[in-house]
Amino acid sequence: MGMVEKRLSTKTQVILTLIFIVVMALLLWWADKSFDSYKQRVLRLIGIYGIMAVSLNLINGITGIFSLGHAGFILIGAYTAAILTLTPQEKEMSYLFGIQEWVKNLHADFFTATLAAGFVAAGLAFLIGWPVLRLSGDYLAIASLGFAEIARIWANNALTITNGPLGLKAIPEYSTIWWIYGWLLFTVVFIASLVNSSYGRALKAIREDRIAAEAMGINVFKHQLMSFVVGAFFAGVSGSLYAHWLTTIDPRITTMGPMLTFYILIMIVLGGLGSITGSLIGAALFAILFEWLRDLEQPFTFFGIQVPGIPGMRILVISVIFILVMIFWQRGIMGREELTWNNLYRWLFARRKKEGERS
Amino acid sequence: MSEDRIAVLEEKVKKLEEKLERLESEVSKPLLILDHVTMQFGGLIAVNDFTNHVNRGELLGLIGPNGAGKTTVFNVITGIYYPTKGRIIFDGIDITPFKPHQITHLGIARTFQNIRLFYDLSVLENVLVAQHHEISNPDGDKILMMHGKPPKNTKKGWFWRAVSKLGYMWKEKEMVNRAKELIERVGLSHVMYEKASALPYGEQRKLEIARALATKPKLLLLDEPAAGMNPKETEDLMEFIKRVRDEFDVTILLIEHDMKVVMGICERIIVMDYGKIIAEGTPKEIQTNPKVIEAYLGKEWENV
Numbered sequence: 335m336g337m338v339e340k341r342l343s344t345k346t347q348v349i350l351t352l353i354f355i356v357v358m359a360l361l362l363w364w365a366d367k368s369f370d371s372y373k374q375r376v377l378r379l380i381g382i383y384g385i386m387a388v389s390l391n392l393i394n395g396i397t398g399i400f401s402l403g404h405a406g407f408i409l410i411g412a413y414t415a416a417i418l419t420l421t422p423q424e425k426e427m428s429y430l431f432g433i434q435e436w437v438k439n440l441h442a443d444f445f446t447a448t449l450a451a452g453f454v455a456a457g458l459a460f461l462i463g464w465p466v467l468r469l470s471g472d473y474l475a476i477a478s479l480g481f482a483e484i485a486r487i488w489a490n491n492a493l494t495i496t497n498g499p500l501g502l503k504a505i506p507e508y509s510t511i512w513w514i515y516g517w518l519l520f521t522v523v524f525i526a527s528l529v530n531s532s533y534g535r536a537l538k539a540i541r542e543d544r545i546a547a548e549a550m551g552i553n554v555f556k557h558q559l560m561s562f563v564v565g566a567f568f569a570g571v572s573g574s575l576y577a578h579w580l581t582t583i584d585p586r587i588t589t590m591g592p593m594l595t596f597y598i599l600i601m602i603v604l605g606g607l608g609s610i611t612g613s614l615i616g617a618a619l620f621a622i623l624f625e626w627l628r629d630l631e632q633p634f635t636f637f638g639i640q641v642p643g644i645p646g647m648r649i650l651v652i653s654v655i656f657i658l659v660m661i662f663w664q665r666g667i668m669g670r671e672e673l674t675w676n677n678l679y680r681w682l683f684a685r686r687k688k689e690g691e692r693s
Numbered sequence: 694m695s696e697d698r699i700a701v702l703e704e705k706v707k708k709l710e711e712k713l714e715r716l717e718s719e720v721s722k723p724l725l726i727l728d729h730v731t732m733q734f735g736g737l738i739a740v741n742d743f744t745n746h747v748n749r750g751e752l753l754g755l756i757g758p759n760g761a762g763k764t765t766v767f768n769v770i771t772g773i774y775y776p777t778k779g780r781i782i783f784d785g786i787d788i789t790p791f792k793p794h795q796i797t798h799l800g801i802a803r804t805f806q807n808i809r810l811f812y813d814l815s816v817l818e819n820v821l822v823a824q825h826h827e828i829s830n831p832d833g834d835k836i837l838m839m840h841g842k843p844p845k846n847t848k849k850g851w852f853w854r855a856v857s858k859l860g861y862m863w864k865e866k867e868m869v870n871r872a873k874e875l876i877e878r879v880g881l882s883h884v885m886y887e888k889a890s891a892l893p894y895g896e897q898r899k900l901e902i903a904r905a906l907a908t909k910p911k912l913l914l915l916d917e918p919a920a921g922m923n924p925k926e927t928e929d930l931m932e933f934i935k936r937v938r939d940e941f942d943v944t945i946l947l948i949e950h951d952m953k954v955v956m957g958i959c960e961r962i963i964v965m966d967y968g969k970i971i972a973e974g975t976p977k978e979i980q981t982n983p984k985v986i987e988a989y990l991g992k993e994w995e996n997v
Contacts, residue, residue, distance in 0.1 A: 551826025
C-alpha cells in the first residue's frame with residue numbers, strides 16, 4: 335500500500351534494523367564456521383543472486399523498463415573483474431591465442447576490480463541507454479536482449495582480450511561470504527534509499543504512467559537512464575562476485591547468456607516485481623530450489639516407481655512451481671509490498687485487533 | 694567612499710526600476726498567447742491557425758463538438774506535440790520548442806480527459822511526485838534563468854543527497870508537509886494514505902487537479918473535468934474549480950462538454966469546430982451565436 339502512515343518511530347526502526355543486521359552477521363559467521371563447503375557455496379550464491387535480483391528489480395519492477403539485458407552487464411562485470419584479478423603470468427598461460435599487452439598488464443586487488451566492474455557496466459549502460467531507452471515495452475525488451483547477446487558474442491570473438499570460447503580459468507575464489515554479503519548490504523541500502531526518496535517516487539510514477547509523469551515535470555528519459563545505470567552498476571558488481579565464485583567464466587549461453595537474465599527475471603517475478611525484499615526472497619528461494627531439486631536428476635523411486643535420472647528435470651519442476659505461484663499469487667510472493675518493520679507491526683497489530691473483535 | 698556607495702545604490706535602484714517596468718509590462722500582457730498555431734497530422738489539420746490568448750486570473754472555457762481539436766490545443770500547449778506552425782508564448786517566454794517537463798516547470802499544469810493517476814501510489818505520493826521537478830529539473834531552471842527569473846532549485850546534487858540521506862531529510866519533510874497541506878485544502882485528507890486506485894471516481898478527478906496544483910502552476914489546463922460525473926458530483930466540481938481559481942491564485946483554461954459547467958463558471962468561452970475558432974465571447978453571447986448553434990445542431994443545446 336504505497337506509503338503507509340508511520341506507526342513506529344524512525345528511531346525504533348533504525349535500532350531494529352541495526353539489530354537485524356547484527357543478528358544476520360552472527361548467523362553468517364556461524365554458517366561460515368559450521369556449514370560444509372557445498373552449503374557455503376549455495377549460501378554465497380544466494381547473496382550473488384540477491385544483488386542481481388535487487389538491481390534488475392530497480393530497472394524492471396520499480397521503473398517499469400522491461401529490460402532483458404541484465405546478463406550483458408553481469409558478463410561485462412565478470413570479465414572486467416576477472417581480467418583485473420588474474421596476474422599477468424596467469425593470463426599469459428591461459429590465453430592460447432595471444433593477449434594484448436594492455437590487457438595482460440592490468441592488475442588490481444579484488445575490491446578495486448569489483449568497483450571497476452560496476453563502473454564499466456554502468457558506463458556501458460549509459461551508452462546503450464541513449465538509443466535503447468527511446469523505445470518502450472516489447473521493443474525495449476528485444477533491444478536490450480540484443481545488446482546482451484552482442485556483449486556475449488563479443489566475448490566469444492575478442493580472442494586477445496577475453497580468450498574467446500575458452501574463457502578465463504583459475505580465477506581466484508575471492509568471493510567470500512563477507513565480500514558477497516557486504517556488497518549485498520550496500521546494494522540493498524543504496525537501492526532502498528533511492529526508492530524511498532523523491533527520486534524513487536518519480537521512478538514509480540514513470541512505471542505507472544509515463545505521460546502523466548512527464549506532465550508533472552519529470553524528465554522521464556533522464557530518470558529512466560539514471561535507474562538503468564544504477565541497476566547496471568550493481569549488475570557489474572554481481573558479475574565480479576559471480577566470476578570469483580564460479581572461478582571459470584566463458585561466454586556460453588547458459589553461464590552468462592540470456593538464460594541468466596531469465597533466471598533473475600524468475601526470481602524477481604516470484605518475489606514480487608517492485609519489491610526489494612521480495613527480490614531477496616525470490617533469489618533465496620530460487621537458489622535453494624535449484625540446488626535442492628538436483629536430486630531429481632538422479633535416478634530415484636517415487637511411490638514404488640523407478641524413475642531414471644533425467645537431466646534438466648529440475649528446470650521442469652521449477653517451471654511447474656513457478657506456474658503454480660503465478661496462479662495463486664499473481665503478483666508474486668510479496669506483490670509490491672515491502673517487508674518493513676512498519677508493515678510487520680501493522681500485520682501483527684491488525685491480526686490481534688481482528689481476534690479481539692471476534693472474542 | 695560615500696559617493697561610491699551612492700553610485701552603487703543608484704545603480705541598484707536603476708536595475709530595480711528596470712525590473713519593475715518589465716514585470717509591469719508582463720502583468721499587463723496575457724498569461725498565454727497562441728499565435729497562429731497550426732497542428733497538422735499528415736493530411737488532417739487538427740488545429741488550424743489558432744490565435745487567441747488567456748488573460749491572467751481568467752476562467753476560460755474551450756468548447757466544441759467532438760473532434761474539433763480542443764485536446765490537440767492542450768497537447769500543443771503542454772509540449773506533447775510541436776505545432777506545425779505558429780508560436781506559443783507563456784508568461785513572456787516562447788515555449789514552442791520546449792518539452793512537457795520543461796513547460797510544467799515554467800508553470801503550466803494539466804489534467805487528462807481519461808484520468809491518468811499513478812494508481813499504485815497513495816494519494817500523498819501522487820501529490821509528492823508533482824513536487825519532484827523542483828529538485829530535478831535543471832532544464833527548466835536554465836530556461837527560467839535565461840529569462841531573468843529565479844530558478845526553482847538552487848542547490849546541487851539532489852540525487853546523491855537523496856541516496857545518502859545527507860542534507861536531504863529536511864527537504865523531504867518540507868515536501869511532505871506541503872503535500873499534506875494541499876491535500877487538506879482540497880478536502881482529500883481522509884484518503885491521504887489510500888491508493889489512488891481505491892478512490893471513487895469523483896475523488897480521483899479531484900486528486901488529479903490537486904496533483905496538478907502541486908506543481909505550483911500559474912496556468913491550469915483542465916481537460917473535461919466533469920466527464921462521467923453525475924449531476925451532484927458535477928455541482929461539487931463546479932464549486933471546487935471556482936474555489937481553486939480564487940484560493941490558489943491560478944488561471945484556468947478548461948475543456949468541457951457539459952454546457953451547465955461551462956456556462957456556469959466560465960467568464961469567457963472560445964468555441965472551436967474543425968480546428969478553427971468559430972466564436973468567442975461571454976456565455977450569454979455564445980448561447981445566442983447562430984454559428985455555435987449550427988455547429989452543435991441543437992444536439993447538446995437541449996441540455997442548457
